[in-house]
Amino acid sequence: MTDDEITAVQQTAVTPAQRLVVALAAVHAARAKTTREIRLDHIDLAAHRITIAGHRHALGDFVREALLDWLAHRRATWPRTTNPHLLxxxxxxxxxxxxxxxxxxxxxxxxxxHLEHIRGDRILTEALATGGDPLHLATMFDLHPTTATAYADTALNILQRAIDNPDR
Known part of the structure; x- marks a missing residue:
């Protein structure tokens, strides 16, 4: 994503729910459907863990802060809800x-x-950081091998262009 796109997302995602959903897509590459299905029992604040689509992930500070803000808003707005879902x-x-x-x-x-754009950017960033390792991408983001390979190939092409054209 370009700096302008990131700034636009930051300026648009201003509510606690919006910030949480964007944080989950930006850090964990969580799809919209997956995010909607996260339940409160998928979150372990004490252990700094979150389970997304059956996969446990470390809960970093960025997502944790967005999560705590949302949970405070949720409690204040719907103190008696028994809905087990996070959102x-x-x-x-x-x-x-x-x-x-x-x-x-x-x-x-x-x-x-566009959550899918944010999600794709996160996966590509990880692919670039790991040198285009499709197994790592498939494991980290629960991707189909074909999808992981496509991201890895894209990353390798970008990295190769950077080597071939260092002044660009």
Whole structure:
């Protein structure tokens, strides 16, 4: 992502829920559907761990702060909700369902924040940092081998261009 794109996301994602969803995509490459399905019992604040799509991840400071902000907002807004999902809305606070696809679309996509773009950028950044290791990408982000190989190939092409054209 360009600096302008990152700035635009920072200026758009201003609510605790928006910041959390963006943080999960930017750090853990979490898909929108996966984020909607995260439950409170998938979070272990004491151990600094989060489980996303069945995979445990370290909970770094950036995501942890966004998570704590959201949890404080959630408690203040819906103190009596029994919804087990991390994200809740005015509609889902009264039941046990995750927020809808439209919830994230309304709060992010329609405002110009494309989670898949953020997610893809995160995976490509990891591919560049690891020298295009498809096994690492597949393991870290639960990618299909074909997808992991495509990201690795893209990273290797970028790295090769940087070697061939060091002045660019």
């Amino acid at each position: 809740v809305s005015a509609h889902t606070a009264l039941d046990q369902n995750p927020v809808s696809h439209f919830y994230l679309k309304k709060h992010l996509l329609l405002r110009g924040v």
